[in-house]
Amino acid sequence: MDKIAILIPCYNESKTIKKVVTDFKRELPEATIYVYDNNSSDGTDEIARNAGAVVRYEYQQGKGNVIRRMFAEVDADCYVMVDGDDTYPANQVREMVNKVLDRQVDMVVGDRLSSTYFEENKRPFHNLGNSLVRGSINTLFKNDIKDIMTGYRAFSYRFVKTFPVLSKGFEIETEMSIHAIDKNMFVENVVIEYKDRPEGSESKLNTYSDGFKVLKTIARLFRTYRPMGYFGMISLLLLVLAAVFFIPIVITYAKTGLVPNFPTMIVCGFVTLASIQSFFAGLILKTIYQKNRQDFEMDLYRTMTEYKEVKNRKAV
Known part of the structure; x- marks a missing residue:
């Protein structure tokens, strides 16, 4: 060494x-x-x-x-x-x-x-x-x-x-x-x-x-x-996008009792589901990441133990 x-x-x-x-x-x-x-x-x-x-x-x-x-x-x-x-x-x-x-x-x-x-x-x-x-x-x-x-x-x-x-x-x-x-x-x-x-x-x-x-x-x-940050931003973006198109539909419905843009409402529903899915994907990956961090700390400990053993053999 x-x-x-x-x-x-x-x-x-x-x-x-x-x-x-x-x-x-x-x-x-x-x-x-x-x-x-x-x-x-x-x-x-x-x-x-x-x-x-x-x-x-x-x-x-x-x-x-x-x-x-x-x-x-x-x-x-x-x-x-x-x-x-x-x-x-x-x-x-x-x-x-x-x-x-x-x-x-x-x-x-x-x-x-x-x-x-x-x-x-x-x-x-x-x-x-x-x-x-x-x-x-x-x-x-x-x-x-x-x-x-x-x-x-x-x-x-x-x-x-x-x-x-x-x-x-x-x-x-x-x-x-x-x-x-x-x-x-x-x-x-x-x-x-x-x-x-x-x-x-x-x-x-x-x-x-x-x-x-x-x-x-x-x-x-x-x-x-940073999976929660990454997928959380995607989730928020999708949620805002769905809200932007859904709010006018709600306002029209409140005034007239009608839903003239029914396909848009369906798309908003799917976008909202994608937002929820993205949020939970980030949550699950964050848990996996935290477990990987724990494993890394143990690998770090083993690496330093091996390093000390090599140094001791060298000193002898």
């Missing part, structure tokens, strides 16, 4: 990977640096290996697939995840690591948005998207993570070994943030100095398609982790 593991997912980062590995090696000489190559065609793996990194491979395309592989294969007291594009500063990694090792923080978020991100990033829709995602998650899940989609984070052992990776692509950061909020993990933010990609290095993130995937992920996770 490593004390500190630096995890770098890479896809065609030959222009920057040597500097990233060298910078983090300088700041954390005691750390083991893992570069996980995701089907690069520009020699990223060889450059990383020559720079002193341990190079491994994930052949399923997508950042989420790479992170699933990294988290499963690497055991460490503290994990640092950073992109291989040289946009994140290595000189702030010690502060992030110390929070995990000394303060038992489960996830340290490298917060770009509170510093230079909006000045450095030349893609305005990325800026808008980051603000939208941050606002949505902090509103829906009632938290205050400063940067939801940052690729620079530090994790504890218990976070990594209990995080179920479901996303395949760049929406993985959103999933991490919501998992930490929902499972009451200890989260802290560290403001970092962000810089845009150097000349010749291209982002793999598509503003529109990946942005849409992130929003879909937020909706999916809100349905999973």
Whole structure:
């Protein structure tokens, strides 16, 4: 087991990977640096290996697939995840690591948005998207993570070994943030100095398609982790819709004793039934969710017991 593991997912980062590995090696000489190559065609793996990194491979395309592989294969007291594009500063990694090792923080978020991100990033829709995602998650899940989609984070052992990776692509950061909020993990933010990609290095993130995937992920996770809120909103919407069309029918009936829009009344009845069904679906799923939370706490306990056993064997 490593004390500190630096995890770098890479896809065609030959222009920057040597500097990233060298910078983090300088700041954390005691750390083991893992570069996980995701089907690069520009020699990223060889450059990383020559720079002193341990190079491994994930052949399923997508950042989420790479992170699933990294988290499963690497055991460490503290994990640092950073992109291989040289946009994140290595000189702030010690502060992030110390929070995990000394303060038992489960996830340290490298917060770009509170510093230079909006000045450095030349893609305005990325800026808008980051603000939208941050606002949505902090509103829906009632938290205050400063940067939801940052690729620079530090994790504890218990976070990594209990995080179920479901996303395949760049929406993985959103999933991490919501998992930490929902499972009451200890989260802290560290403001970092962000810089845009150097000349010749291209982002793999598509503003529109990946942005849409992130929003879909937020909706999916809100349905999973807050079922009463999700289905309760649908129930309320359907109830209001039924009332809007039913009230004029009632008024007409009170005045004339007639129901001229009989089909509309029938539709209102079915919409009301759908509203009631949605409400009870949310109630049932909330009960299932609460049971899953109890099971997670027991899994967390078992994970930490195994971790202590591994540490004790290592000490012997």
